[in-house]
Amino acid sequence: MAIRLSHLALRLASGAFILNSGVGKLNLDAEHAGQLQKLALNAFPQLADLEAEKFGKLLSYSEVGLGASLLTPFLPSRLVGLALTAFAGSMVYLYLKTPGMTEADGIRPTQQGTALAKDIWLLAIGLALLLDGKKRKKVSE
Template sequence: MRLLSRPHQLPVRIAVGAYILNSGLGKRSAGPEAAEGLHGMAAGTYPFLKDIEPVRFVRLLSTAEIALGAALLVPVVPSLLAGAALTAFAGGLVGLYLRTPGMREEGSLRPSQQGIGIAKDVWLLGIGAGLVMEELARD
């Protein structure tokens, strides 16, 4: 496993890392109402999250996003590791999109108006999988 990311991976790692880091930092200041909304949506799709208090859930989510964003931004974090973490995180987001009622048009994978904001996260899944595949193919 390479310790430094490849130079051509840096633009995508910087773009995605900054995006996710910003999202995590934004959630740090989420109030109780925002926490209820985020937690309710996540717990509706992933029932095991129901037992976590909403403010704690958002704090944990924020921390995870900050850590993932930082891992992508720091070029000494191997792309295989950063890509695997991004793939897992994005897989959860895509699962949220696929399993939450009202996110997709009836009988289709096409997003509804409500689902556009989450459907776009499929690009994160593609980027994470691409980083992993490139590192596995080269080692």
């Protein structure tokens, strides 16, 4: 199964971005991993049970895996779109739940929230890959 040409730019851009982010986190020290975990706790309090270094490793491995999946041409776009939608959806949820990230309206980003608000684009890409099914030919009777 080949990548549809219309999906190529979506998969390359998001895959390279996420892969680079994950590779950058592979050697996180405990302090930086703890900062990321503290941010994540705003939306996902269950993560408090993990050690900061383990959280950092899991996050980096997840991003590397997702980024590589998006860049792998033989994986179906709907499958990687589902994974990207789940990942980006959790990032958007994190953005919406973290105090100080949004203006008083709860949607528009503050200066501090802009870095997380950009994940809405990843969510849109994931949904486009997930929902863009092949057109089926009608069978004439």
